[in-house]
Amino acid sequence: MFTGIIETLGTVTHIEKEGTNVHFDIASPITDQLTIDQSVAHNGVCLTVVAVGSEHYRVTAIDETLNKTNLGSWSKGGKVNLERCMSANGRFDGHIVQGHVDQIGIVDNITENDGSWIFDFSFDSATGNVTVEKGSITINGTSLTCFNSKNGKFTVAIIPYTYEHTNFHELKIGDKVNLEFDIIGKYIQRIIKGYQ
Known part of the structure; x- marks a missing residue:
């Protein structure tokens, strides 16, 4: 669950297609705090971190996600709103956000x-x-x-x-x-x- 309070901006550094899936590499100030399997909202889309490097991390969007969101129009160098999941002991500053784009x-x-x-x-x-x-x-x-x-x-x-x-x-x-x-x-x- 998220709150809609954006933590930071990320930058798309690489885009790679694999079948109907698309892998996005994102550079951000929070990269070194992320772990594999962590959920992060990207422009409001909840995506799972699948790899973490020293300067960027990777997430993958499947066809269903690409069809219902603006991720298909992302390009290298584009800015992305990022928010990690709400911590159980944190303040609820925004509203209930699932990370499931309608x-x-x-x-x-x-x-x-x-x-x-x-x-x-x-x-x-x-x-x-x-x-x-x-x-x-x-x-x-x-x-x-x-x-x-x-x-x-x-x-x-x-x-x-x-x-x-x-x-x-x-x-x-x-x-x-x-x-x-x-x-x-x-x-x-x-x-x-x-x-x-």
Whole structure:
């Protein structure tokens, strides 16, 4: 389990395809603290560390992950939001984040707002996912609060610290982002709608 509070940025140093799988080598300030089999959220995607070197570590994404996330568009040199699993004795600063991306969202607009940034996003509402005004959303692994919540659209405000210490400063209009919707909202929706 994660909280959506990004620890650091990593950099993609190597990408290697093997069948339908893709291996990513990531350099980061926390590489020397990682162990094989550890779960780390990468742009909100929970991936298992499969190898650790002196300067980078490796994770592998399978076809299912590549189809549901923005990992397929990663390139060498790209910045990745990183968060290790929440420790049992840590503070719960964000919200409950599983690291299981629900779907891709698109950056519709970015507005600089005298010291902060307003990001507008859209997503395919046919999947049944919803946002709630002032509810939680995870974007590329970052726990944020929604407003202007509409069918298939929502907005978030980004403070300077978050803008600088996550990959939000690299996003452009039209970019794809990983969205994980609030788990409590998903359970409530399932109770109301049932299985279809």
